[in-house]
Amino acid sequence: MKPVLVVGAGQLGLMMAAAGARFGIPVDRMDHVTGELVPGTSNLRLTMPLDEIEQRYDIITAELEHLGDTPLLNSVKATKSWQNAAAFEILPTREKQKQMLDELQVATAPWQFLNNQDDLLNAHAELGDKLVVKSIRDGYDGKGQWRPVAGQSHDIPAEAFGGLIAEAMVDFSREVSLVGARFANGEYYFFPLTENYHHEGILRYSLGPAPKTEGLQADAQTMLSKIMEHLDYVGVMAMECFQTEQGLIVNELAPRVHNSGHWTQAGSDYSQFDLHLSALTGAAVPHQPKRFPVTVMLNLIGCEWNAEWQALPGIQCYWYGKERRDKRKLGHINLSASSVGELVVHCEGLIPYLDEEHKGFLAEAVALLNAS
Known part of the structure; x- marks a missing residue:
């Protein structure tokens, strides 16, 4: 099978390359800033002209949606190998993403x-005193976001206007x-x-499957399938939501594998990386993912x-x-186990080996598990 190229040389592409071995699919990565190719899971960096990229790769996907605007990337996205062009045109821009959701009545x-x-x-008058203001592009992990309150000063840069949306503050339970x-x-x-917990805009831990x-x-599933069908999307997509009354x-859509899906590496017989490659290449998986032990994913x-983490029971690092x-x-x-009780034991065994901040987040996850 010909190699798959992942635009982006970060951890998501690295884990896709590792997953490719399961299906016999070679996966290379391309640094979206420098244009250098990074074969497999190595750190070797190569340059390759566009015509050779087209010959080598029938399938080109990406590990991030905010790819920038370079001549090489624009040329890559114009090739027949580039997958899910509609999704990568709409979803990286919050304004277009919101317009699509409104159109689909999602x-x-x-x-x-x-x-x-x-x-x-005007947004305060129509949407409420408390708003979430976001850059229409590039903001993630808490970057490019502000929370202005009506009648109070704010720190939104004047030059940012024209590239922002304001959202009503949502009252949600999780x-x-x-x-x-x-x-x-x-x-x-x-x-x-x-179930996901963020702090300072960054995902800290996930529980999968979510309780209750x-x-x-x-x-x-109805919401996400409607979105993927509309975009004629093939591969893995993530949909972040607020649960309200x-x-x-x-909240956000990502046309790629996602941090909140990392738990599937331990908590399913097929991970999100397996399914993304399988869908893109047509490599068959024998059945729907169906083994779901309780799992906690802790971001470091x-x-x-x-x-010492690696020697502890129930842990993948x-x-x-x-x-x-x-x-x-x-x-x-x-961290995964066949029961909540066993998982709590694994988590409590890890806590002494963490710094104070990570101890606190894992202790919160344990409290949620005990309440589930």
Whole structure:
């Protein structure tokens, strides 16, 4: 089978390359900034002209939606190998994403485009005193977001207007996400809903499957399948939602494998990376993913590697090989077990080996497990 090319040389492409071995699919990565090719899971970097890229790769996907605008990337996206062009045109821009959701009548927070300060005042009048203001492009992990309150000063840069949307502040009980795959024949595979906890805009931990999702799973699958069908999307897509008294409200869509789906590496017989490659290449999986032990995914943010983690029971460790920086995702740990009680024991065994911040987040996850 010819190799698949993943645009982006980060951890998602790295884990797709590792998953490709399961199906005999070679997966290479391309740095979306430099244009250099990174074969497989190596750190070797190569240059390759566009005509050779077209010859080598029948399928080109991406690990991130905010790809920038370089001559090489624009040329790659113009090739017949580039997958899901409609999704990568619409979803990276929050304004277009919101317009699509409204068109499909998929619930999302009320919103307005902000051209100037007067638009912000109008948004307060129409959407409420408390707003979430977001850059229409590139903002993630808490970046490019503000929370202005009517009548109070704010720190939104004047030059940002014209590239912002304002959303009504949603009253929600928790954040959940659905990761699913659509195949070229129209078949869908869905994982159970995931419960997610963010701090400072960054995902800290996930519980999969999410507890207490009666009635929500079917609703979420209907919403995401409608979106993927509209975009004629093939591969894995993630849908982040707020759970409200009225039901699920879509917060963000990602046309790719997703941080909140990492638990599937330990909590399913097929991971999100397996399904993404399977859908794109047509490599068959024998059945719908169906083994779902209870799992906690803990993101490792700005911390040091600890080799002792790997010796603990019920644990999978993933370290991305990045330079350490505060608030940077450097790895993740999946903890899984056949029962909640056993999983709690695994989590409590890990806590002493974590720094204070990560201890606190894993202790919160344990409390949620005990209450489930």
